[in-house]
Amino acid sequence: MEYNSYRALGFTTLQNGLIAYYSQLGLSDIQLILIIQLEAFNQRGEHFPSNEKIAANTNLTTNDVANLIQQMIDQGLLSIEQTTDSKGRIGNRYNLNPLYEKLDNYLDEHILIKNNQNNQTIEVTDSLENNPINMLARQFEVEFGRYLSPIERQELSAWLTVDHYSPEIIKMALREAVLSQVYSLKYVDRILLNWQRHNLKTVYEVKQFLQRNR
Known part of the structure; x- marks a missing residue:
């Protein structure tokens, strides 16, 4: 299959600044993998993927995913927001803005x-x-x-x-x-x-x- 055939799967955009400086933000390699997965789902319109879906795309177990998510919440790098759709149904979404705010501050200072x-x-x-x-x-x-x-x-x-x-x-x-x-x-x-x-x-x-x- 030619390269162009794979383009139908789409692409995930990730800041080069995050790739270069994630360790300076206190993130581990495995946490970066989780961020990539969350961004990939989010950019496809799925804002609160299940732990099972995330685990299926990695070598992590669902428990690993749950622990990593909690770690990032405790570090102030990730939050879970409540959402309401047009029909009034309540849901959740992951918010990585705290991470990117910390990245912005690091880039601004260094x-x-x-x-x-x-x-x-x-x-x-x-x-x-x-x-x-x-x-x-x-x-x-x-x-x-x-x-x-x-x-x-x-x-x-x-x-x-x-x-x-x-x-x-x-x-x-x-x-x-x-x-x-x-x-x-x-x-x-x-x-x-x-x-x-x-x-x-x-x-x-x-x-x-x-x-x-x-």
Whole structure:
């Protein structure tokens, strides 16, 4: 059967942002499978598929599906709404808006590059790679409101590969720079060197140091 013959089955649309960053939202791989199924049913007009129908499309049992749905409700990523049709019949539907609101917030904080002067979005970074260097670079660009230069990216890479700072420690140093309203890698580097001189190696140690010196 040719590819075009399969088009009669239709397509399911899923945000690339969700595919790239679902783990950053605290979702597991199996929860993403559930979301794909819910979207597939929803986009075909079936807004409250049974656990049996969902399980039939996966390797999950109906109990697995029920547990995953409850997990997502508890995480504030999914809700069940009551609906009323034109004939007054009451029903239910799954609502994934809480998930997409959380995704929107994540993208706004970590992916959108904004002008520090007026908070207007300059551009949306188009990379969907999640390696530590790219993720850190995006975060610096978001906070600085501009793209990093090639030399700045090399320095960022050196922090990870030569100095062996953890991404979490670098993010904390970035936060301290932003709080001081100094948008410079040199300033962040001075913060990191200061913490290194104090032999601070973990997030906990840095937090304790900062609390003592506020």
